[in-house]
């Protein structure tokens with residue numbers, strides 16, 4: 112009787128310890144996988160830079176505007192260089208809006224200003240807040256041409272940080288001027304150009 116009990120206990124102990132070993136092994140595999148994933152994402156992070164995307168700006172609201180906006184990322188900073196033509200001479204606003212959708216004839220499909228940090232509209236860098244899409248105003252010359260350059264470390268191209276990743280937004284050019292004050296969009300008027308920022 113006693114011998115049988117010990118035998119059962121021994122078997123139970125063997126079963127228990129073998130289960131335990133299996134789960135430890137499985138646990139190690141998970142850890143190895145996690146480490147490998149971390150290594151892979153670090154490698155991708157390094158490969159990610161420098162990045163460049165080219166955005167075609169199309170005419171909206173029957174404007175004559177055309178052009179491109181090229182975004183490059185290098186050393187943690189994104190630079191936008193937009194070359195535009197077909198504008199009226201003078202000052203115009205340019206922003207990143209929240210949706211890479213320029214399908215509407217008046218550009219309203221691009222939505223409001225890109226504002227992933229839920230701030231008020233304002234001039235870039237204003238201590239009272241500004242949208243991550245608040246690039247600001249630029250001037251077109253007498254021929255209706257303009258080159259706009261803008262650099263910031265508050266954007267990235269395709270990184271994991273949703274408060275920085277510009278992929279999925281749209282470049283919108285306005286007929287009017289951003290007053291940097293009116294909410295929610297600076298009262299910049301008609302949308303005359305739009306380009307989808309996609310990879």
Ligand SMILES: [Cu+2]
Pocket residue numbers: 204205206207208224283284285296299
């Ligand atoms: Cu805008």
Ligand SMILES: [Zn+2]
Pocket residue numbers: 206224231232233241242244245295296297
């Ligand atoms: Zn804004």
